[in-house]
Structures are given as C-alpha cells and as structure tokens.
Amino acid sequence: MRVALMVPDPAYADPYAWTYDVEAAILTKVGIAVQPLPWTMTGKLPDVDLVMPLVAWGYNLDYTRWLALLQRAEVERWPLMNPPSLLRWNGDKAYLKELGAKGIPTVPTVDVDHLSAASLSAASAKFGQLELVIKPPISGGAHGTYRIKVGDPIPGDVAGKRMMIQPFQPGIAAGEYSIILFGGKFSHAVIKTPVPGDFRVQPHLGGIDRYAVPPHGALELAQAALAAAPAEALYARVDMIAGPNGALKIMELELIEPALFLHHAPDKGAAFASAVRTAAARK
Numbered sequence: 001m002r003v004a005l006m007v008p009d010p011a012y013a014d015p016y017a018w019t020y021d022v023e024a025a026i027l028t029k030v031g032i033a034v035q036p037l038p039w040t041m042t043g044k045l046p047d048v049d050l051v052m053p054l055v056a057w058g059y060n061l062d063y064t065r066w067l068a069l070l071q072r073a074e075v076e077r078w079p080l081m082n083p084p085s086l087l088r089w090n091g092d093k094a095y096l097k098e099l100g101a102k103g104i105p106t107v108p109t110v111d112v113d114h115l116s117a118a119s120l121s122a123a124s125a126k127f128g129q130l131e132l133v134i135k136p137p138i139s140g141g142a143h144g145t146y147r148i149k150v151g152d153p154i155p156g157d158v159a160g161k162r163m164m165i166q167p168f169q170p171g172i173a174a175g176e177y178s179i180i181l182f183g184g185k186f187s188h189a190v191i192k193t194p195v196p197g198d199f200r201v202q203p204h205l206g207g208i209d210r211y212a213v214p215p216h217g218a219l220e221l222a223q224a225a226l227a228a229a230p231a232e233a234l235y236a237r238v239d240m241i242a243g244p245n246g247a248l249k250i251m252e253l254e255l256i257e258p259a260l261f262l263h264h265a266p267d268k269g270a271a272f273a274s275a276v277r278t279a280a281a282r283k
Contacts, residue, residue, distance in 0.1 A: 001280055
C-alpha cells in the first residue's frame with residue numbers, strides 16, 4: 001500500500017517534521033509506503049492508494065489555491081482522506097456558528113466582515129466581557145490571532161478584515177483538551193497549555209502537550225460535534241475547553257491538517273494505521 005502525506009509548500013517557514021515523521025514512521029512500520037506531497041503540487045497525482053492532507057500546513061495562507069485543489073480532487077476522484085466536502089466545510093471557522101445553531105456547546109463567536117473598534121465594542125457588549133480574542137476565520141497555527149481588550153489598538157495586519165471575535169477564555173491557562181478520533185472512535189486525548197503570559201497553545205509558540213484522560217462528557221461532546229458535520233470524518237481532532245462552571249465548549253474541529261499527537265497514543269498509533277488501511281480499502 002502506498003499513501004501520499006501532504007506537507008507544506010517548500011517555502012513554508014514553520015517546522016513540521018515533529019508531526020510528519022511520527023505519522024510516517026507509524027505507517028512505514030506496518031508496511032505502508034509513505035511519500036511526502038506538497039499540497040501546492042501542480043503535476044499529476046502520484047500513483048498512490050490514499051492521499052492524506054494531514055500536514056498540509058499553510059493552506060490558509062493561499063486559500064483560493066486550496067479550494068482549487070479540493071475542486072480538482074473531486075473532479076479527478078482522488079482517494080482523499082478526509083473527503084473534499086468535509087475539508088471545504090472545515091476550512092472556514094464559520095462552521096462554529098453552525099454547530100452552535102444545532103445546539104452543540106461552542107465558544108460564543110461573532111463573525112464580522114470588517115474588524116473595527118465598533119465591531120469589537122458590539123461583540124463585547126453581546127458577550128458581557130471586555131477581554132476578547134480575535135482570529136481570522138480561515139487560519140492555522142494561531143496566525144493573526146490576538147488577545148485584545150475593547151479600546152486597545154487593533155493590530156494592523158487584521159484591522160478592517162473579516163474576523164471572528166470570541167470572549168477570552170480564562171480556562172486556557174489550565175489547558176485546552178484535544179480529543180483524537182479515528183473513524184469516529186476515540187483514540188487518545190492530550191491537554192495543551194500555553195507558556196505563562198500567553199494564551200496560544202501551539203507547539204511552535206512554546207505550548208506544552210501532555211497525555212490526558214478526557215474530562216467527563218468530552219467524548220460525547222466530540223462525537224456530537226462530528227455528527228453535525230456534513231460528512232464522516234475518518235480522522236478528527238476536537239479541541240475544547242472548560243468554562244468557569246466546568247462545562248465543556250468546542251473551540252475548533254480540526255479535520256484538515258491536525259497535529260494528532262500520536263506520540264501520546266497508548267496504542268502507539270495502531271488505530272491511526274488501521275484507519276488509513278480502512279480508508280484505502282474504501283477507495
């Protein structure tokens with residue numbers, strides 16, 4: 001069996017070997033040949049049994065090109081895991097409002113076409129909270145994400161742009177949970193904590209990840225959120241946080257290129273490898 005694992009464009013700056021190498025080693029160990037494939041590729045698709053965009057980092061920086069790739073994958077019937085329709089839906093974080101409308105507990109979110117002092121004030125009044133987080137609806141790796149108070153200067157790289165506004169979640173200091181599932185079945189969980197004074201948990205920003213036992217209700221919330229998505233997620237990472245009252249809320253569904261933290265998986269990645277074989281057999 002041969003699989004292509006999508007990776008960033010060669011010009012992408014952030015390191016990614018820490019997740020690619022683990023995933024590739026797990027698959028190679030069970031006899032699956034793995035080759036890296038930059039998601040910005042323009043040539044013919046290699047002769048592979050499965051294409052996985054698991055490390056297609058940077059797609060958010062050239063989103064039009066990403067959408068064109070998904071369209072090509074549909075037209076040419078690529079054996080893609082996850083399906084293009086799901087990847088397209090998950091690429092714009094407007095899905096959070098859709099989940100909330102379906103009764104899935106999520107971090108409250110306002111989507112504004114043009115970020116301004118007025119839109120921040122309106123969101124603050126709606127949330128009843130002065131401290132906010134702003135982030136692009138199409139983003140990755142915390143690019144363009146800021147913690148801000150009403151009255152603070154708006155960072156120049158996001159001022160006037162379409163942005164999401166959320167109430168700052170103080171619980172992030174205690175950690176954000178990531179629930180990892182394959183074929184809808186729980187594999188493992190981690191908790192990610194930021195460095196002191198920060199709120200971003202990404203490893204390249206100093207965030208620390210540790211194995212975790214999912215808190216009560218986490219698995220049920222993750223599965224409910226995935227059931228509300230437009231297609232089956234063959235792999236998924238569901239990020240959530242506990243509010244002041246302990247109730248869990250969805251932060252994001254990571255269905256495109258999530259770090260899966262397989263180095264924390266008790267089964268050493270066996271469920272991951274099995275999911276890959278199953279997906280390839282379906283194509």
